[in-house]
Amino acid sequence: MTTKVSAPPGPRKLALPLGPLERIAATVRARYPGLRADAAAQVRQNRHWIPLLLAYLLAWAVPVAWCWRLWGDPNNPLSFQPLVPLGVGLLIWARRADVRRATRRLDLVSTAESALRKPGDLRLVTAGCLLLLFAFLTQVSGIAVLGLLLIGAGVALAVFGRFLLKVLAVPLLFSLVMVPLPDSLVGMMTQTLQLGSTQVAGLALQKLRIPCEAVGTFLKMPNYTLEVAVPCSGMSILFPVLALTLWLLLWRRARLMYGACLLCAAGVIALVMNVLRIVLMGVIGARNPELAQTLHDANSWIFTALAFYLTFLLARVTGIDRQKVTVRRA
Numbered sequence: 001m002t003t004k005v006s007a008p009p010g011p012r013k014l015a016l017p018l019g020p021l022e023r024i025a026a027t028v029r030a031r032y033p034g035l036r037a038d039a040a041a042q043v044r045q046n047r048h049w050i051p052l053l054l055a056y057l058l059a060w061a062v063p064v065a066w067c068w069r070l071w072g073d074p075n076n077p078l079s080f081q082p083l084v085p086l087g088v089g090l091l092i093w094a095r096r097a098d099v100r101r102a103t104r105r106l107d108l109v110s111t112a113e114s115a116l117r118k119p120g121d122l123r124l125v126t127a128g129c130l131l132l133l134f135a136f137l138t139q140v141s142g143i144a145v146l147g148l149l150l151i152g153a154g155v156a157l158a159v160f161g162r163f164l165l166k167v168l169a170v171p172l173l174f175s176l177v178m179v180p181l182p183d184s185l186v187g188m189m190t191q192t193l194q195l196g197s198t199q200v201a202g203l204a205l206q207k208l209r210i211p212c213e214a215v216g217t218f219l220k221m222p223n224y225t226l227e228v229a230v231p232c233s234g235m236s237i238l239f240p241v242l243a244l245t246l247w248l249l250l251w252r253r254a255r256l257m258y259g260a261c262l263l264c265a266a267g268v269i270a271l272v273m274n275v276l277r278i279v280l281m282g283v284i285g286a287r288n289p290e291l292a293q294t295l296h297d298a299n300s301w302i303f304t305a306l307a308f309y310l311t312f313l314l315a316r317v318t319g320i321d322r323q324k325v326t327v328r329r330a
Contacts, residue, residue: 056152063135063144067180070141074299077186077235080243084178087247091171094251102167124154142180149175170250177243186235194233197271201228201278208279210286219278224285226278226292234274236300241270241307248312252320262320266311273307 029036070078092099131147134140153172157165165172194217202214205221212221219226245266249259277295285292 052155056148056155059132059151060148063141063148066139066141066144070180074301075231075236077190077239078180079236080240081178081180084175084243087177087243088171088175091174091247091250092168095167095171098167099164102164122154122158124150124157126154128152128154142182146176146179149179174247174250177246190230190233190235193235193238193271193274194228194230197232197234197275197278198228200275201282204275204279205282208283210282212282219282221282221286224282224289224292226282226285226296228278229296231300232274232278232281232296234271237274237304237307238267238270240301240304241266241311244308245311245315248315248320252315254320258318258320262311262315262318265314266307269310269314270304270307273303273310277303 067081070076071082073079128147128150131143131150133147135144135147149172153165156168156172198214198217198219202212202219205212205219210221212219214220217228219228242263245263246259249262254262281292281295284295
């Protein structure tokens with residue numbers, strides 16, 4: 001009679017907690033089990049477009065280098081623009097069912113039976129190329145970005161036609177938020193908001209019984225002088241909050257009038273947040289000038305986040321979900 005000797009059990013592997021990125025990946029795999037296979041199939045099916053896509057991305061190199069003097073400064077009012085492509089991608093993702101239905105409908109009809117598959121012309125591509133050429137001659141970053149966006153939309157129009165492009169019209173229009181404004185216009189608006197914010201903050205400090213005199217962009221107090229510099233003008237809060245609010249409205253597919261009212265409210269909230277920032281600096285500066293200077297030098301994204309959070313709460317209270325436009329099925 002033989003006895004079977006079992007091997008001693010090995011050490012048990014401890015289950016390590018997943019990191020945040022791993023948790024997100026696990027959630028995506030659980031909710032969309034066939035996402036990786038579908039993506040791989042789409043890449044194989046459209047691999048002939050990869051060289052054109054790489055050439056298009058390469059064309060962005062010089063305009064991005066021009067724009068980086070604006071985008072690389074966290075206190076610049078246009079520093080949010082590199083995040084716009086992420087917003088465009090999320091808007092397209094939110095409309096993936098519409099894109100799928102439109103694509104299915106295009107597959108069911110033939111070119112001879114319907115004008116749906118009729119490709120668009122190359123006028124948008126031509127206009128984009130001319131703008132890009134003009135931008136390289138003048139080295140104007142805004143025109144270069146606009147030209148590249150027109151080229152991308154024009155290629156989609158020429159390949160897929162007007163029908164499918166209509167489904168993606170809203171995300172493509174939101175991409176225009178990425179176009180840098182002229183420096184002269186931004187400078188004029190910044191100076192106007194500097195002077196206005198200084199005057200309003202000076203009146204608020206006087207109401208708080210703090211002796212204060214507003215002279216240009218300076219708030220003069222008995223033992224402290226506060227300069228409302230360019231980072232405190234409010235532009236670096238106003239522009240990102242308006243862009244985020246517009247994205248929220250497009251994501252929720254809110255009605256036009258409701259969206260216009262919420263955008264106006266978002267602008268007011270952003271400007272009030274900036275004035276409160278200056279008033280707080282004045283109150284602290286009367287007692288602790290060093291702490292006030294620290295608040296002055298703080299990144300504007302903190303106040304941008306607070307302003308947009310208040311805007312988001314206002315949208316929830318006023319019922320943004322009840323303002324959705326009914327979307328017809330393709």
